[in-house]
Amino acid sequence: MRADRLVSILLMLQTRGRVTARELADALEVSVRTIYRDVEALGAAGVPLYGEPGHDGGYRLLDGFRTRLNGLTETEAESLFLTGLPGPAAELGLGAIVTAAQLKLMSALPDELRDRAERVNERFHLDAPGWYRDPDPTPHLAAVADAVWNDRSVRVRYLRWEHPREVMRDVDPLGLVLKGGHWYMVGRTGDRVRTYRVSRLQDLEVTGARFDRPPGFDLAGYWDDTIAGFDERRLRTSAHLRLSADLLDHLHEYLDASAVRAARESACPVEDGWVEVTVPVESPDRAVLDLLRLGTDAEVLGPPELRARMAEIVTALAARYSDGPAK
Incomplete structure (x- = not known):
């Protein structure tokens, strides 16, 4: 409703100071032309606002003006x-x-x-962590949160996947993200912004030095770009699979969302109710672990090295279980 939108514009101007027409339009999901009309209506109603031209311009309320239109629906x-x-x-x-x-x-x-x-x-109750796993131990989380809030630099000893495993870093913590039950610190090291899993912080010292946040840094935008880049780097190849129609319906129980989405988009029916699909995968060794979970309702058709690796693992498993329990 227009009345609700006018109140929202007024409150945004009051809380943010200067706001551009584009920012208002994006926040309220309307066109810029609609914002122009709404601003004119507010001015005609006696609201003391004015526009500032130029690249850094926007709308402002007259200094000292406050509204009490902040009731909740x-x-x-x-x-x-x-x-x-x-x-x-x-x-x-x-x-x-x-x-x-x-x-x-x-x-x-x-x-x-x-x-x-x-x-x-x-x-309603919201439970963020995923199933079948204990939450990460995060003894340094509160200290990280305090440093993020107060723009204080930290010195960390961090355990990473590649060698050398342990590294010392001076970090300007810019934000915290909770993803799938895991906490991540987004921080600037030198001239780069990196992501650190909080549970892998072995030691943390708040240095006390204050830092200036990068102008215009958008935590949510950075995180979206990071996730997209992570999937692009992780899923470097693809696998051609033959699946039962029933497995395709339940594929979300076994593979991640990007693989499920690709499977459904590429599904091509073949004989006896089976379908052929193409899904993104990691390295052959990692893909084998994921694809073995699909059981006999799936067959890897290619690439040849992945099919050969599957055959090798399945043959070894069959040999392991063919002679009864080990003595």
Whole structure:
């Protein structure tokens, strides 16, 4: 509704200061032309805002102007109680703070909104970690979070996959990301921004030195680019498979999303209800481990080196189990 959009524009200007028409349009999912019309309507209604021309321009409210149009709608009140992750908040050392904030918010809500928020808490629970694994030990997580918040540099001893396994790094921590139950620190080392898994931090010392964040650094954008680049580097080749139609329907239980998506897009029916697909895979040794999980409802047709590696492993397994238990 236009009234809700006008209020949102007013609140964004109040909280952010200068905001461009493009930023408003992207945030509210409308066209820039619509924003122009809305801004004109706000001005006609007596809201003291003005535009600044040029590349660094945008809209601003007159200094000192404040609005109290910050009441919550029913759905907004409900959504606030879906954003709190008590587990991750506790890991960051913010569990008590989040609880206190929710209690204050609950007490400030009108009775009808309080009832709806309580219903959300009773009916929805968010659990971030994946199945079948214990959470990572992250003894340094709270210290990292504090350094991120206060723009303090840290010196870490980090355990990585390649050699040398342990390295010492001075890092400017720019942000924390929770992905699949694992915490990652995004930090600048020298002139590069890198990603560090928090559970692999062996030691951490907050140096006390303050750093300036890179201008315009976008944590969410960096993370999206990192994930896309990771899949591109990881999935360097592809496998041609023959699958049962039933397995194709349940492939998401065995392979990651990129492989499932590729399989469904490339599926070509063949005889007796089977389909042929092409999926991205890592190295042959890694691909064998993933593809063995598919059992007899799958056959690797190519490339030849992967099929040969599968045959080698299956033959070795058959020999291992053919003579009964080892003595």
